Amino acid sequence: MKKGNSKAKLILFFVLIVNVALLGGEDDLFLGNRFYFAQIRYAGNWDPHPGAAHEILHFLSLNTSVDPMEEKKSVDPASDDIFYCPFLYLAGGGKFTLPDAAVKNLRRHLERGGLLWIDEAEDEGFRESVQSLVKRIFPDKNIERIPGDSVIFYSFYLLPEAGGRRRIRDYIEGVSLDGRWALVYSRNDLSGGWVRDRLGNWQYPCIPDGERQRWEGIKLTVNIIMYALCDTYKLDKIHREYLDRKLE
Amino acid sequence: MNKRMLLRFLFFGLMLLTALSPHLSRKKKKSLIRRAVLADASRSMLGDRWARAEKVFKQFEDAAVDWYLFSGELERTENRASSAGPPDGNLTDIPRALGELSDYSEVYIISDGANNGPTEGAGGPARVHSIYVGEKPSPDGSIEEAESPFYAFAGTPAELKVKVKFRNFLPNRSRIVLKSGGKIISEHSFRPFPETVQNIEFVQEKEGEHVYQLWLEGEKGEADLRNNSREIRLEVLPEKFRVLYICGRPGWEYRFLRSFIKSNPRFELISFIILRNPEDVSLVSERESALIPFPAREIFLNELPRYHLLILENFDYKRFFPAAYLGKVSEFVEKGGAFLMIGGEDAFGVNYAGSPVEGVLPVRIAGTDQFQKKTFTLRTKEPHPVISGEKSWNFVMEGLNRVQSAEGKVLLETTEGEPFLCVKETGRGRTAAVLGNTTWRWQFLSLESYFYWDFWSKLVYWLVRSPFLEEVRIFREPRSYKRGEVMKWFVEKENETAELKLFVRTPSGKKEERNLEFPFSQKRIPVSYIPLESGPYNFSIRGPDGRSRKDFTISVEEIDFETSRSEGDPEYLKELSAAHGGEFFNFDEEKRLREFLEGESVLERIYPFRSAYWLGFLFLFLLSLWLWERYNYGK
Numbered sequence: 001m002k003k004g005n006s007k008a009k010l011i012l013f014f015v016l017i018v019n020v021a022l023l024g025g026e027d028d029l030f031l032g033n034r035f036y037f038a039q040i041r042y043a044g045n046w047d048p049h050p051g052a053a054h055e056i057l058h059f060l061s062l063n064t065s066v067d068p069m070e071e072k073k074s075v076d077p078a079s080d081d082i083f084y085c086p087f088l089y090l091a092g093g094g095k096f097t098l099p100d101a102a103v104k105n106l107r108r109h110l111e112r113g114g115l116l117w118i119d120e121a122e123d124e125g126f127r128e129s130v131q132s133l134v135k136r137i138f139p140d141k142n143i144e145r146i147p148g149d150s151v152i153f154y155s156f157y158l159l160p161e162a163g164g165r166r167r168i169r170d171y172i173e174g175v176s177l178d179g180r181w182a183l184v185y186s187r188n189d190l191s192g193g194w195v196r197d198r199l200g201n202w203q204y205p206c207i208p209d210g211e212r213q214r215w216e217g218i219k220l221t222v223n224i225i226m227y228a229l230c231d232t233y234k235l236d237k238i239h240r241e242y243l244d245r246k247l248e
Numbered sequence: 249m250n251k252r253m254l255l256r257f258l259f260f261g262l263m264l265l266t267a268l269s270p271h272l273s274r275k276k277k278k279s280l281i282r283r284a285v286l287a288d289a290s291r292s293m294l295g296d297r298w299a300r301a302e303k304v305f306k307q308f309e310d311a312a313v314d315w316y317l318f319s320g321e322l323e324r325t326e327n328r329a330s331s332a333g334p335p336d337g338n339l340t341d342i343p344r345a346l347g348e349l350s351d352y353s354e355v356y357i358i359s360d361g362a363n364n365g366p367t368e369g370a371g372g373p374a375r376v377h378s379i380y381v382g383e384k385p386s387p388d389g390s391i392e393e394a395e396s397p398f399y400a401f402a403g404t405p406a407e408l409k410v411k412v413k414f415r416n417f418l419p420n421r422s423r424i425v426l427k428s429g430g431k432i433i434s435e436h437s438f439r440p441f442p443e444t445v446q447n448i449e450f451v452q453e454k455e456g457e458h459v460y461q462l463w464l465e466g467e468k469g470e471a472d473l474r475n476n477s478r479e480i481r482l483e484v485l486p487e488k489f490r491v492l493y494i495c496g497r498p499g500w501e502y503r504f505l506r507s508f509i510k511s512n513p514r515f516e517l518i519s520f521i522i523l524r525n526p527e528d529v530s531l532v533s534e535r536e537s538a539l540i541p542f543p544a545r546e547i548f549l550n551e552l553p554r555y556h557l558l559i560l561e562n563f564d565y566k567r568f569f570p571a572a573y574l575g576k577v578s579e580f581v582e583k584g585g586a587f588l589m590i591g592g593e594d595a596f597g598v599n600y601a602g603s604p605v606e607g608v609l610p611v612r613i614a615g616t617d618q619f620q621k622k623t624f625t626l627r628t629k630e631p632h633p634v635i636s637g638e639k640s641w642n643f644v645m646e647g648l649n650r651v652q653s654a655e656g657k658v659l660l661e662t663t664e665g666e667p668f669l670c671v672k673e674t675g676r677g678r679t680a681a682v683l684g685n686t687t688w689r690w691q692f693l694s695l696e697s698y699f700y701w702d703f704w705s706k707l708v709y710w711l712v713r714s715p716f717l718e719e720v721r722i723f724r725e726p727r728s729y730k731r732g733e734v735m736k737w738f739v740e741k742e743n744e745t746a747e748l749k750l751f752v753r754t755p756s757g758k759k760e761e762r763n764l765e766f767p768f769s770q771k772r773i774p775v776s777y778i779p780l781e782s783g784p785y786n787f788s789i790r791g792p793d794g795r796s797r798k799d800f801t802i803s804v805e806e807i808d809f810e811t812s813r814s815e816g817d818p819e820y821l822k823e824l825s826a827a828h829g830g831e832f833f834n835f836d837e838e839k840r841l842r843e844f845l846e847g848e849s850v851l852e853r854i855y856p857f858r859s860a861y862w863l864g865f866l867f868l869f870l871l872s873l874w875l876w877e878r879y880n881y882g883k
Contacts, residue, residue, distance in 0.1 A: 030621040032647035033499040033562070033592060033685040065497040065525045067593075083693045086500055112692050113504060154538040156523060219536075229498035230521055231507055234538060238518055242540040 035060070035229060036085040037072040044096040047074070048121035051203075052191035053089070056221055059194075064156065064222065066229065077102035086114040087228040091191055093122030096129045103136045110137070110182040115228040118185045120168075121192055130185060134175055143185055146174045151234050152181065154243055155226040156219075163216025164188025166207050172220070180231060184224055193217040252881070255873055262866060265857055272854040283313045284352045284373075286345055288359035290319040290337035291810040293381070298335055300381040300835040301358050307838065308356070311845055318345035320365065338810055339732075341365025342824065346372030354830070361817035364732065364810070376828035377844075381835045382816020387417035390475035391424075391464050392443075395774075396482050398721045398740060402455045403487040408448040408480070412464055414440055415819060423465040426450055428458055455486045472815070489712045492547070492555040493519040496563035496594045501685035504692065505561075505590075508704055514716075515708075518555075520547075526567055544569035548576045556712045558585065562592025562685055566599045578604035582675030586711035591649040591684045593619040610656025610672030611681045618650035624662040632659045633717055634671065634706045639699060643690060649683040656681075671710070678711050719743060720789055720798045728803045731782045735802060739764060739789060740772040746791050750775065755783025755804070764789070782806040 037053050040046065053072035060066045075081045075088070078101035082088060088109065098106075110116060120126050134143055146152060148171065153159040161170050168187040175183035193214045195203040206214040234243070285308050287301060305328050315325045319337020322345045342363045349355050352373045360382035393411040400406035410424055418440055426434040426448055434450035452458060464476040491509055495502040502521055509517045523539055524530065530537070548569060552558065558577065565574065581587050589595055589609060600606055601613040626641040641660060648666065656672025656679070671680045691700035709717040724737035741748060744766075752760040766773055779785055782804050790797045818834070825832045833841045856862060 030646065032621065033501050033688075035498070062529050063524070063531060064528060065522050067497055067499070080693075084689075086503065086688075086692055112697060113507060114692070156538055157532060158536055158538050219532075226498065226523065229500070229503055230523075231503055232510075233506065233519060233521060236517070236519060239540060243538060246535075 031069070031084055035066050035068040035087065035225070037068065038075045038082060038085040038088050039072050040077050040082075040088055040090040041074040042077070042090075042092075042096055042098055042102075045092050045094050045121075046090075046096070048091055048093050049191045049195045051196065052091075052194040055194040055196060056191070056225075059218070060222065060225065064226070066225070077105055080105075082106075082109055082114075086112075087225065088114065088116045089119065090116060091119045091121055092126055092129075093120070093124055095125035098133060098136075103133070107137045110177060114182070116183045117224050117228075118183065119189065119191050120185070120187045121189045123168075123187075127187070134183065137183075138175060138177070141175050141177075143173045143175060143183075146172050146181060146184070150181070151232050152184065152223055152227045155223045155230060155234055157223055158243075158247070159216065159219055159223060161216060162186065162188055162220055163193065163209075163213045163218070164190045164206070164220070165192030165204050165214070165217065167209065167213060181227070184227075186220070186224075188217060190217045190221050190224075194221065252877065255876070259869065259873055262869065266862070266866060269855055269857045272856065281353045282351075283311065283354045283356065284316055284349055285313045286316045286318055286349065286355055286357045286359075288319070288337075288340060288342075288357070289317040289323075289335040290340040290362075291335060292340065292360055292362045293335040296383075297360050297381045297816070303838075304358050304379050304381060304835055304841070307841055307845060313356070314352075316345070316349070318342075320344075322348045339365055340810070342820075343372075346376060349373050357821070357824075359821065361819070361821040362810075362815060363817065363820055372828065374828070375830045376825055377830040377833070378821035378825045379833045379835060379841065380816065380818040380821050382818065385416040385816065385818050386469060387467050388415045388470055388472055388475070389413070389417075389419075389422065389440075389464055389467060390415075390472075391462055391478045393736070394462055394478045394480050395738065396480050396723065398723050398738075399483045399485050399715050400452060401485050401487050402453055403451065405449050405451050406482070408450070408462070410446050410448055410462060411443070412440070412446060413443050415442075417467060418442065419467060424448060425463045425465070427461045427463065428452070433460065452482075452484045455484045457481060457483050483715070485714070486556065488514055488516040489556045489708075489714065490554060491515050491517045491557045491559065491708075492552070493517060493559040493561070494547075494563055495519065495521040495561040496592065497522055497525075499562065499592070499685065500688045500692070501590065501592070502561060504688035504700070505559075505704065508701060509708070512705070514714075522563075522568075542568055544573065548573040552576055552580050553583070553585070555580075556586060557588065557708065559588045559590065560595070561590035562594045564594035564597055564599055571599075571603055574600075575604045578608045581608040581677035581679060584676035586677055586713075587679045588682065588707070588711060589680075590682045591619070591647065593617075593647075595619075595685075596649040596651055596681070596683065608672075608674045608677070608679050609681055610654060610670035610679055611651040611667065611683070612653045612655055614650060614652045620648045620650055621646070622648060624648055624664065624666075626660045626668055627663055629658045629661045629667075632657065632671065632710075633719075634710050635659050635669075635703070636706070636719075637702060639702075643694065645684055645686050645689070647684050647686060651681075651683065669707075678713065680707060680711055682707075716742075718798075719746070719791065720748065722789065722798050722800065724800070724802075728805055729779060730805050731779055734776050734778050736774060736776045738772055739775050741766070741791075742771075744769060744771060748789055748791055750777075751788040751790065752777065753786040754779075755781045755785065779804040 037057055039053060057068045057070060060068050078099055082105060106116065118130055131143060134141065162172050164186060166189050173185040174181040192204050193206055197203045293301060315328060317323045317325055320339035320341055340363050344365055346355065350372055354375045355373045357376060357378045358381060361380060390413050391410060392413050395409040397406055421437055422440045424436045424446060425432055434448055436446060436448045438446050460480050460482060462478045462480065466473050466476050493506060498521060506519055509515050520542055522542065558580065577587060587608060596613050597617045598615060601615055606613050623644055623646050625644060628635055628641060648662065650666060654667045654670045656670045658667045658670050660669035661667050668683050687700065691697040706717055715721060719742045721740040722737055729735050748764040750762050750764055764773065764775060785802050785804055788797065788799045822832045831844060
């Protein structure tokens with residue numbers, strides 16, 4: 001029995017070594033200037049699609065020059081950890097509430113140039129909670145529709161509309177701060193469109209427009225992340241002129 | 249009417265006359281008082297002026313006056329001034345001479361008014377009369393001062409303040425013309441006053457240092473046309489500093505630095521960020537992509553000279569253009585462009601080793617890629633305007649580009665002694681290397697986001713040679729001065745609350761210092777200084793901490809004041825006499841002067857009905873009247 005135990009420990013040790021090597025080891029601990037998918041943790045259904053972030057990060061790595069951390073990190077919004085990543089992701093379905101310390105931290109984060117992407121997997125009181133959270137963060141601001149000509153719709157892909165797993169809205173919403181969208185709120189369960197099963201197939205169908213809608217959702221996700229990383233870069237004259245010619 | 253009534257009426261008439269007390273006026277010669285005659289014995293008085301002065305001296309022959317001669321010093325003479333011989337003084341310091349004669353009630357100064365002494369506004373006797381013995385004054389218009397800004401922006405109006413003086417004439421209209429390279433930039437017509445300040449607005453389209461000529465329209469018969477023009481120099485800055493920012497991949501350093509540069513209205517930013525590398529997969533058609541091809545050829549072969557600053561962040565050129573293009577970067581710097589390389593895993597890589605870019609960078613690049621995924625903190629190494637201010641650099645940074653060695657100045661280094669921020673001046677340009685790309689945390693993680701803004705604004709301003717970085721700015725004419733000539737320049741400070749001091753070291757080694765007083769909320773003041781020695785004067789304007797410091801040297805030449813500024817100045821004498829309650833005479837007003845000296849009188853008023861004799865007479869008259877009535881009418 002003893003012998004068997006030590007053998008098992010040895011195997012476990014080797015598995016760990018291999019895992020660390022596969023995950024990148026030192027690489028995975030290094031934040032530096034890299035894109036870091038920080039998902040807000042709270043009491044409630046905070047992670048409705050646990051596999052979505054991995055898919056998103058993998059896609060970014062293959063299709064763009066972004067150098068992302070390989071796995072998402074869950075962060076407590078009340079801690080200073082959120083200030084290591086200017087991009088924050090909050091998902092859920094159903095009611096939730098955040099403590100005052102988290103609200104204060106989020107305000108500081110967004111005012112300093114951070115971006116919070118809120119993705120609604122199911123409603124069931126989620127929208128009401130988001131509205132209440134926005135009022136607590138910025139008492140004098142409202143959630144408003146992000147117009148279709150906003151830079152978010154051409155920060156990487158040219159998007160005609162907002163896709164996702166379910167089409168509740170054909171647009172996205174947000175909160176504007178100093179001329180930029182500091183908070184982006186999608187109601188179409190964008191992350192739900194990313195999830196795959198163990199065999200690599202899409203886990204959820206996209207309703208009502210199927211795969212075309214999923215692809216629009218995937219592209220919108222990439223655009224939101226690119227917007228967080230590049231801000232209004234695509235509004236610079238040289239890019240704008242090129243895109244205008246292309247859209248003609 | 250009986251006799252009694254007549255006498256009573258007479259008495260009341262006399263009483264009324266006494267009450268009204270009418271007066272008589274008459275001129276009365278003033279008694280002689282203590283007086284001095286002060287004769288100008290400087291060399292400018294030689295020739296006709298001295299001959300005229302001798303004629304004036306004769307008018308004082310019978311007067312009880314003390315005689316003095318003056319030039320730089322005051323000298324008492326026993327007899328008339330002419331007995332001392334021809335004038336040979338090297339200076340005319342009228343205020344100083346008057347200051348030494350304050351015991352006298354009246355002083356008569358005989359001079360050509362060509363005062364050139366360093367003394368200003370001294371005291372003196374109660375009354376000063378002056379007799380001008382110079383030539384009849386001719387008309388003269390002059391530009392006395394021209395105050396220009398420290399710098400101007402191309403395409404933006406700039407303003408010059410020009411002080412103009414008209415002596416002995418006043419035209420109906422006058423005109424100031426501003427020229428540059430023989431071409432008229434601005435014309436300004438105005439209604440003149442004897443002394444006036446005119447604002448000249450102009451727009452310069454080209455950046456760089458420009459020399460301008462100001463010219464005041466002359467009049468026929470003007471005494472001196474040399475003082476109608478003045479030369480000024482002005483640095484014209486670009487309307488906006490153009491920045492080209494190329495970043496190898498999306499990241500937070502780019503995100504925050506781009507926002508910072510974009511938010512500054514003095515910068516025009518064009519940025520390119522590589523959103524997809526050639527090796528990345530593209531799942532969409534060109535129609536669905538918002539990406540534009542990176543115009544490397546256009547940028548490096550044609551467009552680069554249009555910019556003031558090139559930033560390469562975490563960028564490995566090998567994927568996008570041939571190494572030959574890097575020669576254009578070094579050429580850009582040699583010709584005055586600014587270049588900044590910011591770290592990251594693709595920056596300062598082996599591909600840059602030995603390239604023309606390495607030649608202009610302030611670091612030598614290692615032979616292998618040396619990006620270290622480590623955490624570290626910083627400390628200052630060499631003082632520099634870029635890192636000035638009270639700051640703690642104790643932030644945790646991540647990711648360091650290790651280089652072989654530093655070539656320029658190392659301003660910041662890790663606590664282990666590895667360079668982090670290096671700067672260098674090369675050719676006509678400036679370069680900097682920031683060997684990491686997590687400075688964005690200074691804004692995002694730190695409680696003091698000002699720290700981030702302060703650092704980057706100072707670094708960028710230093711790179712493009714912007715005067716905004718200067719804490720103290722001085723505007724002065726680039727010229728030498730003559731001994732005794734008033735130097736005037738303007739000092740401007742960036743920080744309203746900073747206290748500045750002026751330190752002077754004279755050619756003989758004498759040290760002087762004085763506080764520069766800035767009126768409340770004023771950032772710019774004029775400062776003047778009168779050099780009394782010839783040779784190089786060293787000036788230094790410093791803040792209390794010694795950081796904000798501006799040093800400059802002005803050479804002062806020896807001068808023969810009496811020949812260089814010998815023109816007679818009756819206006820000076822007129823103003824002097826008016827200020828001391830005295831009279832001004834021209835040398836040919838002999839009669840008026842004689843009468844003034846001999847017959848100077850005062851108006852005297854006599855009140856006969858207030859005298860004791862009159863009052864005594866009235867008393868006796870009243871007494872007689874009373875006795876007479878008692879005798880004749882009894883009881």
